[in-house]
Amino acid sequence: MNVLVAGVSALLAAVGVAVVVQAALAVDRSEQRKAPARLPNRFGLRLMLAAIVLVLAMLATGWPVAAAWLAVLAFASPSLVGINRRRANEVERIEAIATWAEMLRDQAAAGADLVQAVQVSAAHAPPPLAVQVARLAIRLRRFSPEEAFGEFSREVADRQRNS
Numbered sequence: 001m002n003v004l005v006a007g008v009s010a011l012l013a014a015v016g017v018a019v020v021v022q023a024a025l026a027v028d029r030s031e032q033r034k035a036p037a038r039l040p041n042r043f044g045l046r047l048m049l050a051a052i053v054l055v056l057a058m059l060a061t062g063w064p065v066a067a068a069w070l071a072v073l074a075f076a077s078p079s080l081v082g083i084n085r086r087r088a089n090e091v092e093r094i095e096a097i098a099t100w101a102e103m104l105r106d107q108a109a110a111g112a113d114l115v116q117a118v119q120v121s122a123a124h125a126p127p128p129l130a131v132q133v134a135r136l137a138i139r140l141r142r143f144s145p146e147e148a149f150g151e152f153s154r155e156v157a158d159r160q161r162n163s
Contacts, residue, residue: 003059010055050075075080096126097156100133115140132156 054071057066100121109115122137132155139148 010051010058046075046078093128098127099126102128115145129156 040075050071053074054067057070061067072107081120103121103124104117106150107120108114112120119137121134125133132152135155136148136152139151142148
């Protein structure tokens with residue numbers, strides 16, 4: 001019975017710590033609307049998951065070292081699960097940029113200048129880059145090439161860092 005009381009107490013303490021940490025790390029609501037936080041990467045939830053696993057493993061096995069290692073694994077697992085998909089997305093995006101650059105090269109070889117090449121390639125840009133290229137084509141009609149390409153580079157760089 002003492003083990004059960006200790007386990008429940010530890011679980012409640014962990015939940016309390018997680019709530020305090022989550023409140024301390026709270027993001028402004030306007031930022032949450034811009035880029036919603038993904039559930040597996042939230043620190044407070046990961047901490048609660050680790051605490052629950054720690055308590056359950058301790059109750060089930062009685063081995064503190066095994067329980068601690070399982071808790072660490074539970075805390076790190078959301079990061080480990082998504083790593084392959086992030087790498088695949090990065091590779092897909094890099095290949096899309098290379099393909100689009102080849103399209104621009106081919107248009108330039110046919111005698112088009114850079115602005116014309118972007119306008120022509122906008123309809124056939126690779127899917128991971130299509131939205132940014134379409135916006136670039138629109139900007140090139142409205143703004144100077146320096147402004148349009150500057151904004152394009154910021155969009156592509158920001159998306160690459162946040163992926």
